[in-house]
Amino acid sequence: MTTTSESWHPAAPFGGPTLSVRQVLTLERVLAGEPEVVAGAGQLDRAVRWVHVAEAADVGVMLSGGEMVLTTGVLLAGDDAKQAAYVRSLHHADAAAVVLGLGRAFPAPPETMCRTAERYGLPMVVLHRPFPFAELTEEVQSRLVRRKFAAVSLSDAVRTGLTALITAGAPLQQLLDEIARHSGCPVVVTNLAHRVLATAGERSAVDDVLRDWERIARQAGGSEGDGWVRAELGGRGERWGRLLLCGYRGDAATGRLLADRAAEALVLHRMLGGGSMASWEEQSARGLLTDLASGTVPARHLLPRARAAGLPVGRRTFVPLVVPGAEPAAVDRVLRTLGLAGLVAELGDGVTAALLSLAHDQDAEALTARFAARLRTAEPDLSVAAAEPRDAWDDVPAGLREARHVADALAGADAALDRPPVVRLRDVHLRGLVRLLRDDPEVQSFAERELDGLLCGEGAELLDVLRTYLATGRNKSRTAQLHHVSRPALYRRLEAIQTRIGIDLDDFEQAASVHIALLAHDAQRH
Numbered sequence: 001m002t003t004t005s006e007s008w009h010p011a012a013p014f015g016g017p018t019l020s021v022r023q024v025l026t027l028e029r030v031l032a033g034e035p036e037v038v039a040g041a042g043q044l045d046r047a048v049r050w051v052h053v054a055e056a057a058d059v060g061v062m063l064s065g066g067e068m069v070l071t072t073g074v075l076l077a078g079d080d081a082k083q084a085a086y087v088r089s090l091h092h093a094d095a096a097a098v099v100l101g102l103g104r105a106f107p108a109p110p111e112t113m114c115r116t117a118e119r120y121g122l123p124m125v126v127l128h129r130p131f132p133f134a135e136l137t138e139e140v141q142s143r144l145v146r147r148k149f150a151a152v153s154l155s156d157a158v159r160t161g162l163t164a165l166i167t168a169g170a171p172l173q174q175l176l177d178e179i180a181r182h183s184g185c186p187v188v189v190t191n192l193a194h195r196v197l198a199t200a201g202e203r204s205a206v207d208d209v210l211r212d213w214e215r216i217a218r219q220a221g222g223s224e225g226d227g228w229v230r231a232e233l234g235g236r237g238e239r240w241g242r243l244l245l246c247g248y249r250g251d252a253a254t255g256r257l258l259a260d261r262a263a264e265a266l267v268l269h270r271m272l273g274g275g276s277m278a279s280w281e282e283q284s285a286r287g288l289l290t291d292l293a294s295g296t297v298p299a300r301h302l303l304p305r306a307r308a309a310g311l312p313v314g315r316r317t318f319v320p321l322v323v324p325g326a327e328p329a330a331v332d333r334v335l336r337t338l339g340l341a342g343l344v345a346e347l348g349d350g351v352t353a354a355l356l357s358l359a360h361d362q363d364a365e366a367l368t369a370r371f372a373a374r375l376r377t378a379e380p381d382l383s384v385a386a387a388e389p390r391d392a393w394d395d396v397p398a399g400l401r402e403a404r405h406v407a408d409a410l411a412g413a414d415a416a417l418d419r420p421p422v423v424r425l426r427d428v429h430l431r432g433l434v435r436l437l438r439d440d441p442e443v444q445s446f447a448e449r450e451l452d453g454l455l456c457g458e459g460a461e462l463l464d465v466l467r468t469y470l471a472t473g474r475n476k477s478r479t480a481q482l483h484h485v486s487r488p489a490l491y492r493r494l495e496a497i498q499t500r501i502g503i504d505l506d507d508f509e510q511a512a513s514v515h516i517a518l519l520a521h522d523a524q525r526h
Helices: 021-025 080-092 111-120 133-167 172-183 203-211 213-220 252-274 277-294 299-308 328-338 364-378 393-411 425-436 441-451 459-471 476-483 487-501 508-525
Strands: 005-007 035-039 050-053 067-071 097-101 124-127 187-190 196-200 229-235 238-245 316-324 341-348 351-359 384-386
Touching: 035 111, 050 133, 067 133, 080 111, 097 111, 111 124, 133 172, 133 252, 172 187, 172 196, 172 252, 172 277, 196 203, 196 277, 196 299, 203 213, 203 299, 213 299, 229 252, 238 252, 277 299, 277 328, 277 341, 277 351, 277 393, 299 393, 316 364, 316 393, 328 341, 328 351, 328 364, 351 364, 351 393, 364 384, 384 393, 393 425, 425 508, 441 508, 459 476, 459 487, 459 508, 476 487
Parallel strands: 050 067, 067 097, 097 124
Antiparallel strands: 005 229, 035 124, 187 196, 187 238, 229 238, 316 351, 316 384, 341 351
16 A cells, blocks of 8 residues: 655645744744845745754755754855855755844845855845844744644544544545545545546535636646645555645645545555445546436536536536436446446436536437447347437536436336337326326325226236236237237236226226326336
């Protein structure tokens, strides 16, 4: 299991909790010395890892990087070459800054040191009032120690909390919610193509991130930013995703530590059966399609999520589809085979939804037919419930509900009858209307009243015969064939049905009434 993190915050190039040069200069004890930045003002966000007092000209050999060096310059006075060498030595040692106390050695900022420090981009600060360096050292070191302790405590708390969730079998979203709680900023998980798989954090802040996702995704592959922390996800020498803390406002090194702990937990979660990258992608699509279909969130608010999930949304035609009985993986394979852009997810009850995103010049009807035909090569009994294409994103929720309604009506049809590969609203006719009204108490009473005598006991077998007889348009030969009985045997069963419910099946109005009641009964049962 491997995770690596990289912070893009310019104030944190070193490991461990740090203060920036700017933060040090705002400390009360430092302000008492009347500090003035005389060079390298553009680099004040450099991290200060330690404070070191040094007068020797070759001070660089004693440093390991990130130190703020304090000096009176007593060994440098009157020698421009030594002054320049001193600054170069600090630069090569990656010192954070140099602080010069003005006094007898240098009553004013030395031009050579200022000029050299500016050339190398090294922050140089002079103190105009006498200042005990020991006080500054004590203040900074104590703050750094406190920060380190706080970072270690946070790391332990995060690791303990996430491990407990993983042990309890918590889903990915619960882990991310815990990470967002500790980080106080949006958390995003992506695959290597920057497609967003999961998010956590305050909803409005997450939406702000997703609205600007294209720029953020480019930044994620670079090395500059402000408060963005990245941790790679992978194991056994293979990277398969990234975790991002988006706009982390705390100490940068602590942010890196937090990202590392979070990444370790996500990798462990996946290794212990928390799902593959494909399943994470499917969870992301399911959440988006469910929110779209439910209508609880306005479609325009979901547009950034769709774009970040990799769905083309600009100037597109959207085709909502529902495929009852199909596995999401199988539907997704067909989309990839045909080279179609879309999202696929299971909405529950074995119903898989797909939202196709087509260019305006693509033939939506023809591509839907190809999609359905390809599905049927593997599953001959599958039919695709399709809504009419939508040219506006705001119309997609209604389209998904339409496709779901068609699939719902399709579920009540006799499985023994031939179904077309693609079924639309215009194809479900009366069955679709009855499915919409199935929960009405009056409709339920009507169905029970019309079918009384067939709803219990021996009537159940006769009810199946009646269902097939009416679905085939009262075709006796076809009904007998489907039930594997002779014509005389079928006639006896039809006579028994008419006797039990007191109707004449040759009368069109009575047969239609029973047919509607049977459709309502089946809709309620499903």
